[in-house]
Amino acid sequence: MHIVNVVSAPVEASAGTLTAVVTGATGGIGREIVRGLLALGARVVVGVRSLDKAEALRSELLGGSGGELEILPLDLSNMQSVRAFAAQVADAHPKL
Numbered sequence: 620m621h622i623v624n625v626v627s628a629p630v631e632a633s634a635g636t637l638t639a640v641v642t643g644a645t646g647g648i649g650r651e652i653v654r655g656l657l658a659l660g661a662r663v664v665v666g667v668r669s670l671d672k673a674e675a676l677r678s679e680l681l682g683g684s685g686g687e688l689e690i691l692p693l694d695l696s697n698m699q700s701v702r703a704f705a706a707q708v709a710d711a712h713p714k715l
């Protein structure tokens with residue numbers, strides 16, 4: 620597992636070595652964090668409430684990057700959704 624402070628510190632990663640989970644990925648700061656992580660070649664798991672926006676994000680950000688984008692549904696205002704998201708992430712990425 621890599622724990623990275625993407626806001627205040629430079630991030631060093633090589634393709635295939637970094638997996639990150641990002642919420643709020645379809646706009647604002649989250650979107651720019653996803654852009655930077657994909658450019659580093661990271662695998663980025665995004666939790667989103669709009670799958671349509673996430674697919675648009677995939678089209679916009681993934682082309683040319685060495686990264687991978689995994690899209691999972693998540694509504695942070697709904698604890699049932701939060702638990703389901705966490706379970707899916709833990710299941711798919713047991714080392715996180």
Ligand SMILES: NC(=O)c1ccc[n+]([C@@H]2O[C@H](COP(=O)([O-])OP(=O)(O)OC[C@H]3O[C@@H](n4cnc5c(N)ncnc54)[C@H](OP(=O)(O)O)[C@@H]3O)[C@@H](O)[C@H]2O)c1
Pocket residue numbers: 642643644645646647648649666667668669672693694695696
């Ligand atoms: N932007 C700046 O310049 C800036 C500067 C300093 C501090 N901040 C602070 O940093 C934080 C992030 O700001 P931001 O500009 O990135 O905008 P934001 O409006 O806080 O975040 C937007 C993202 O959050 C998602 N989101 C909102 N409610 C959600 C929910 N219930 N479940 C899942 N996702 C949800 C949105 O999804 P949808 O696309 O589905 O709406 C979108 O992807 C805020 O607290 C802000 O005050 C921002």
